Amino acid sequence: MNDSYGSASQAHSQALARWEGGAAAAFGAYAADVKTVITNNVTMFQGTLDAVSKMYEAVIEAYKQAITFVSKCAQSLLDFGGGLLGDWKALLAVVGAAPTDGASLALILKHFTDLLSSFVDNVTNLINGVIETGKNFTVALSSSLRNVGAVRPVPGPTKGVLDLGAWTPA
Numbered sequence: 433m434n435d436s437y438g439s440a441s442q443a444h445s446q447a448l449a450r451w452e453g454g455a456a457a458a459f460g461a462y463a464a465d466v467k468t469v470i471t472n473n474v475t476m477f478q479g480t481l482d483a484v485s486k487m488y489e490a491v492i493e494a495y496k497q498a499i500t501f502v503s504k505c506a507q508s509l510l511d512f513g514g515g516l517l518g519d520w521k522a523l524l525a526v527v528g529a530a531p532t533d534g535a536s537l538a539l540i541l542k543h544f545t546d547l548l549s550s551f552v553d554n555v556t557n558l559i560n561g562v563i564e565t566g567k568n569f570t571v572a573l574s575s576s577l578r579n580v581g582a583v584r585p586v587p588g589p590t591k592g593v594l595d596l597g598a599w600t601p602a
Contacts, residue, residue, distance in 0.1 A: 433477070436586075437470045453600035458592030466586050476579040483576035490569035497561040501554055508550040512543055 444463035448456060592598065 433470055433474045437467060437474075440466045440470060450602055451599050452602045453598050455593055455595050455598035456600070456602075458590050458595075458598075462587070462589050462593050469584060469586050473583050476582045479579035480576050483572045483579060486572035487569055487576070490565050490572060493568075494562060494565045497558055497565065501558040504554045504557075505551060508547050508554070511550070512547040 440463055444460065444467070447459050447463070451459075
């Protein structure tokens, strides 16, 4: 695109330095329009690149959230197992089913409810993160499509430029 802009600028300045008349004026307006279109297209392509970069970031963020979720769930399971092993007397009392071990069962149930609570928190955080990431992806995609839709082709020369009799050497 930059090369196209440079070529259009060079043709514009060389033509106006060597020619005058109605066709030269029409060519000057045409060349200015071509340069404007090229500049705007470069801006739109840069905007598209930025939007695609944000979509990539959103996908990476989703992967990070999933990995964090799995890691937190694994840690919760380890904490649960460690809590049970830490209260090994309570665990043995429940397994032995002694009649006065309601407190031991309560301890094990507390470890289990802590595990479930942690799991629910992790799922909630993951869902909220995925929703936010999805929103960011959608915004970036919309921006990308808007930029692509704004790109326009370089116009063809006007009839005034093509009127060979209207070109006069300078």
